[in-house]
Amino acid sequence: MGGFTLIHFLYLLQATLWTVVLTVLAFGLGSLAGFVVMLARTARTRWIRAVSMIYVDIIQGTPLLIVLFLIYFGLAVVGIELPALLAAAISLMIYCSAFLGEIWRGCVQSVPRTQSEAAECLGLTRWQTLTDVILPQAMRIATPPTVGFLVQVLKNTSLASVVGFVELTRASQVINNSLFQPFLVFGIAGALYFALCYPLSRLSRALERKLNVGRRQPA
Amino acid sequence: MRYKFDFGALVEHWPEFLSGALTTLQMTAFAVVFGLVIGILCAIGRRSASPFLQWLCGFYVETIRNTPYLIQIFFIFFGLSSIGIKLPIFVAAVLTLVINVGAYTAEIVRAGMDTIHPGQIEAAQALGLSQPQIYWDVILRPALERVYPALTSQFVLMMLASSITSQISAEELTAVANNIQSFTFRAFETYIVVAFLYLLLAVILKLAFYGFGQIIFPRRRRLGTAL
Amino acid sequence: MSAAVSLRDVHKRFGEVEVLKGVSFDVAPGEVVAVIGRSGSGKSTALRCVNRLETIQSGEIEVHGRRVDDPALDLRALRRDVGMVFQSYNLFPHLTVAENITLAPRRVRKTPQSEARHIAVEALARVGLSDKIDAYPEQLSGGQQQRVAIARSLAMQPKVMLFDEVTSALDPHLTGEVLKVMEALARGGMTMLVVTHEMAFARRVADRVIFMHTGKVWETGAGEMLAHPQTPELREFLANGL
Numbered sequence: 242m243g244g245f246t247l248i249h250f251l252y253l254l255q256a257t258l259w260t261v262v263l264t265v266l267a268f269g270l271g272s273l274a275g276f277v278v279m280l281a282r283t284a285r286t287r288w289i290r291a292v293s294m295i296y297v298d299i300i301q302g303t304p305l306l307i308v309l310f311l312i313y314f315g316l317a318v319v320g321i322e323l324p325a326l327l328a329a330a331i332s333l334m335i336y337c338s339a340f341l342g343e344i345w346r347g348c349v350q351s352v353p354r355t356q357s358e359a360a361e362c363l364g365l366t367r368w369q370t371l372t373d374v375i376l377p378q379a380m381r382i383a384t385p386p387t388v389g390f391l392v393q394v395l396k397n398t399s400l401a402s403v404v405g406f407v408e409l410t411r412a413s414q415v416i417n418n419s420l421f422q423p424f425l426v427f428g429i430a431g432a433l434y435f436a437l438c439y440p441l442s443r444l445s446r447a448l449e450r451k452l453n454v455g456r457r458q459p460a
Numbered sequence: 461m462r463y464k465f466d467f468g469a470l471v472e473h474w475p476e477f478l479s480g481a482l483t484t485l486q487m488t489a490f491a492v493v494f495g496l497v498i499g500i501l502c503a504i505g506r507r508s509a510s511p512f513l514q515w516l517c518g519f520y521v522e523t524i525r526n527t528p529y530l531i532q533i534f535f536i537f538f539g540l541s542s543i544g545i546k547l548p549i550f551v552a553a554v555l556t557l558v559i560n561v562g563a564y565t566a567e568i569v570r571a572g573m574d575t576i577h578p579g580q581i582e583a584a585q586a587l588g589l590s591q592p593q594i595y596w597d598v599i600l601r602p603a604l605e606r607v608y609p610a611l612t613s614q615f616v617l618m619m620l621a622s623s624i625t626s627q628i629s630a631e632e633l634t635a636v637a638n639n640i641q642s643f644t645f646r647a648f649e650t651y652i653v654v655a656f657l658y659l660l661l662a663v664i665l666k667l668a669f670y671g672f673g674q675i676i677f678p679r680r681r682r683l684g685t686a687l
Numbered sequence: 688m689s690a691a692v693s694l695r696d697v698h699k700r701f702g703e704v705e706v707l708k709g710v711s712f713d714v715a716p717g718e719v720v721a722v723i724g725r726s727g728s729g730k731s732t733a734l735r736c737v738n739r740l741e742t743i744q745s746g747e748i749e750v751h752g753r754r755v756d757d758p759a760l761d762l763r764a765l766r767r768d769v770g771m772v773f774q775s776y777n778l779f780p781h782l783t784v785a786e787n788i789t790l791a792p793r794r795v796r797k798t799p800q801s802e803a804r805h806i807a808v809e810a811l812a813r814v815g816l817s818d819k820i821d822a823y824p825e826q827l828s829g830g831q832q833q834r835v836a837i838a839r840s841l842a843m844q845p846k847v848m849l850f851d852e853v854t855s856a857l858d859p860h861l862t863g864e865v866l867k868v869m870e871a872l873a874r875g876g877m878t879m880l881v882v883t884h885e886m887a888f889a890r891r892v893a894d895r896v897i898f899m900h901t902g903k904v905w906e907t908g909a910g911e912m913l914a915h916p917q918t919p920e921l922r923e924f925l926a927n928g929l
Contacts (some may be wrong), residue, residue, distance in 0.1 A: 302616075302662040303655045304623035306634060311655065314641065315648035319463045392526065399528035403627060410530055423538035431527040431535060438526035582740055583777035583836075587791035587843060588766035597790060602781040679781050679823055687781055 245425055249416050256412030257433050263398045263408055266330045268391055271337020278342025283349055293342070300339035306400055308332045313404045329401035333394060340390060348383040349375055385449035392438045392445070399434075409433060469644050470653055480636030481657050487550070487632060488619040488665070491557035495618070496611075498558065499565025504595065506570055517566065524563035530624055532556055537628045553622070553630035561618045568610050572603030605677045606687045612669035616662050623658070633657060689752060691716045691847055691878045692737055697746035699732055706732045708902040709746070714847070719879045721893035723886070725924060729902040730882045734849050737880065738769040751846055767795060770840030771849040774856050776832045778824040778839070784811070785820045788839045795843070810838035814868045830861030834868055841872075848872065850881040886913060886925070898924065 281293035300308070312335075313328040323331070352375050360370040402411035413430035417423050470477075505517035524532065533556045540547060547555065576599050584598040604611070626635035633654055641650040674681045690713035699707035706729045714720045722730045735741045736748060739755050739762060748755035750769060778787050788810050789803035798806065811817045814834040824832055833853055840848060850869065854862040866885060870892050873879055883889055889896050890910040898906040898921045906912065906921050916922040 299655075299659060302620070302659040304620040304634065304658055306623045306626070307637075307651055307655050307658060310634075310637075311648065311651045315651050318645065318647045396526075396528040399530040400624070402530065410528065410534075413531070414534070417534070417538065421542065423534060423542050427531055427535040427539065431523075431531045434527045434531060435523065439522065442522070442526055577775075577777075579773060579775050579777040580779065583771075583773060583779075585740065586738055586766055586769075586771040586773075587839070588763045588795045589791060590763060590794075593794045597794065598779060602779070605781055677781075679783075683823060683825070685825070 245416075245420060245422065245429075249420075249426075250429070252416065253409065253412055253429060253433060256407055256409045257437070259406075260395070260398050260408040260410075260434075261437070263326065263329060263333070263401060263406070264391075264395045267333030267337060267398065268394050270330065270334035271341055271394070274334055274338030275341030275345060278338050279345040279349060282342060282346040297339045297343055300335060301343070305332065305336050305397055306403065308335055309400055309404060325401065325404045325406035328404060329398070329406050332400075333397060336397065337390075337394060340393070341387065344386050344390060345379070345383055348379040348386075351382055352378045381452065385445050385452060388441055388445040388448065392441045395438055395441070396434065463648075465649060466646065467649050467653070469646050470640065470649055473640050473644070476636050476640060477633070477653065477657060480631065480633035481661060483550070483630070484619065484622055484632040484661060485664075487554050487557060487622050487625070487630070488615070490554045491561050491618060491622070492615050494554075494558040495561035495565050495615075498562030499569050500600065502562065502566035503569035503573060506566070507573065521563045521566050524560055525567065529556070529560050529621055530627060532560055533624065533628055549628060549630050553625035553628065553632070556625065557618060557622055560621070561614065564614050564618075565611065568607050568614060569600075569603060571610075572607035573599055575606055576603055602687055605680065608669075608673050608677065608680075612666070612673070615669070616665050619661060619665055620658060633661075690714060690749070691718070691751055692880060693747075693749045694733065694737075695747040695749075697733070697736060697743050697748060699729075699736060699741060699743045706902050707736070707743070710899070710902070710904055711746075712897055712904055712907065714878060714880055716846075716878055717876045718894045719873045719877075719881065719892055720895045720897060721889035722880065722882045722897045722899060723884070723889055723924070724899035724905075728899040730899045731851055733899070734851050734880060734882050737847075737849060738766055738771055740771075763795065767843055768846045769849060770843060770845035770847070772833070772836050772840055772851065772853045774852040776824075776829070776836045776856075778832055778836055780824050782823075783820075784816070784822050784824070784827075784835050787824070787835060788842045791839070791843050806842050807838075810842045811835075813841060813871075814838045815864075828861060829857045830864045833857065833865045837865075837868055837872075847878045847880065850879065850883070852882055852884065855884060889913065900924075 278293055278297065281289050282297070284290050284293070309329065309332040312332045313323065313325065316323060316328075356374055356378065357370050360374040361367075365373065398408055399410040401408055402414060405411065407415070409430055413426050417426040420426060502517045502521060505513045506521075508514060536556050536559065537552050540552070580598050580602075581594060584594045589597065622632060623634035625632060626638060629635055637650050637654040641647040644650065679687065692714040693712075695711050697707050697710045698705065710729070710733055712720070722733065724730045732741060736743050737750065737755065739760070743756055746756070750765060753765060753768075754760065755765060779790070782790065785804065785807040788807040789798070792798040792806050793800070793803050807820060808817065811820055814837050816831060816834055816838070819827060819831060819835070824835070827835065836853075853869075854865050857865065862885065866888050869879070869881070869888070873892050881889075881893065890913050893910055896908060896910060896912055897904055898912075898918075900920050906916065906918050912921075913925060916925055
């Protein structure tokens with residue numbers, strides 16, 4: 242049983258890169274899907290709102306791990322065998338779409354109704370109203386919680402290790418299996434996650450504070 | 461590709477599903493109670509006059525909130541066993557949940573306490589209440605009432621996250637599912653059933669928290685407004 | 688007879704700014720003293736020093752023979768004797784009117800629940816709000832909330848009551864009901880120190896008026912002093928209002 246060497250550390254760093262790749266992939270795809278969910282949740286048609294609400298409730302009420310198992314093991318049984326990276330990315334995308342869609346819905350709906358009424362009185366179409374009037378205002382409010390959620394996604398990429406994708410958590414497991422120094426190995430892995438997440442958390446909080454100062458009500 | 465869905469093969473396993481779901485609920489109950497205690501103490505610690513206590517609570521909260529739960533599980537479970545502390549799996553799983561949810565709770569409770577206007581505390585001081593009395597009656601109670609919705613959704617999320625403890629073979633719902641699918645070869649059906657059971661647990665939990673909130677917050681019950 | 692409240696050469700600084708520059712005055716038992724002056728004159732700070740919501744740098748403050756500036760003071764005993772009503776009411780929003788009133792009696796005096804209810808009933812009768820006993824603060828108007836705040840202080844049977852601009856946050860048509868309650872208290876013999884903008888109240892109800900200016904007691908006298916100001920500063924203050 243040898244000690245923790247530079248080789249191990251480089252292996253962890255390389256795995257960290259895969260964690261980042263998976264995060265970017267999941268968050269990118271999830272944002273697109275989340276945007277659609279947001280549109281559906283704020284749609285004028287009642288049944289679209291209802292269906293999208295059920296979708297969000299189901300995803301938010303199911304553990305991400307179970308979604309991942311369904312995509313990876315479940316689809317395999319049905320005959321669709323996905324590589325671990327893809328299965329993880331799809332699962333995280335689904336997870337993102339529900340949570341981001343809901344966060345963004347809240348932001349869009351927090352823009353006063355009079356704004357869209359005014360825009361429509363000016364003859365803007367619904368889509369123009371959304372892109373030119375509502376979204377620019379909603380985006381300011383949406384940025385802090387979205388960055389905050391990015392941290393959740395980054396942490397949740399660790400679940401990809403369960404289906405064997407070698408990202409940071411899987412890599413640390415592999416190393417620990419040979420060294421059996423769990424405090425050291427998982428401590429270092431935790432520190433690497435922390436190094437990625439903490440700046441984002443701080444950024445999210447700083448943005449939030451800036452937003453609140455701008456909107457502060459007189460006492 | 462030809463696949464016939466067959467949920468029938470799972471019917472005989474309902475006692476296992478049930479016991480898994482009950483274990484998940486038990487773990488959640490313990491984690492909520494102890495996590496709340498730790499969260500409240502930690503939120504108070506972050507407002508304390510002692511810089512060390514402030515730092516310690518801040519360190520705990522930030523470390524937990526910025527690392528994955530799975531890594532925390534491995535660190536605690538394999539770490540403890542590497543120094544000779546072998547906890548029963550259930551206890552170890554609950555321990556990791558408590559440590560995890562305590563940090564999130566601390567942050568939520570702190571946000572609630574920050575909304576208490578300084579005038580409230582002054583009024584309590586002027587009435588002659590002691591520091592612990594002020595903390596309990598004037599800061600904590602309204603703060604908890606204010607953040608109760610955020611707290612309960614955090615607890616539901618934690619219940620869902622408890623599925624990750626299957627990775628150290630805690631015999632909760634997800635681990636049970638992994639077992640069942642490995643010898644029925646019905647992965648798709650098994651995980652769909654389990655997803656449904658988690659949804660059910662989430663609904664049960666939300667209802668229970670709602671009812672509990674109506675009991676402990678009489679103002680909310682009577683006026684139906686947010687504090 | 689010794690004073691209920693006495694301040695001797697009190698100095699108070701917030702950082703670099705000296706807000707109280709040697710303030711001295713007495714309040715006799717049963718006396719009603721109104722403190723007037725511009726905002727920033729130090730009048731609210733002086734009041735807050737009396738029950739040690741603010742600590743002073745030098746000088747002496749005594750309340751019924753108890754040295755307020757003594758670091759070893761039993762703070763909670765002092766606050767049992769001194770009631771305070773704030774500009775922003777500061778009712779506890781999560782508690783009913785009855786619970787607001789009985790919180791301190793139950794916690795500080797350990798009054799049993801059943802008796803506490805009785806205290807609430809009595810205190811509310813004094814401010815004319817008996818029918819609101821089980822309401823929550825948000826269900827009351829500003830004037831009613833302020834009357835509950837007065838009742839909450841009264842429930843501790845204080846020897847001295849401090850009022851810090853208690854009508855300033857109220858709409859003009861709601862100030863009357865609060866002032867009426869205060870007037871009734873004054874006639875009942877309560878020792879009161881009242882920081883106020885209500886000149887009519889000061890003139891009619893107060894035994895003595897203190898005009899504070901730039902952190903000092905500038906002029907003091909009976910209510911008629913407001914009709915015949917001696918100093919140009921008081922004259923200007925009365926002419927321009929706040």
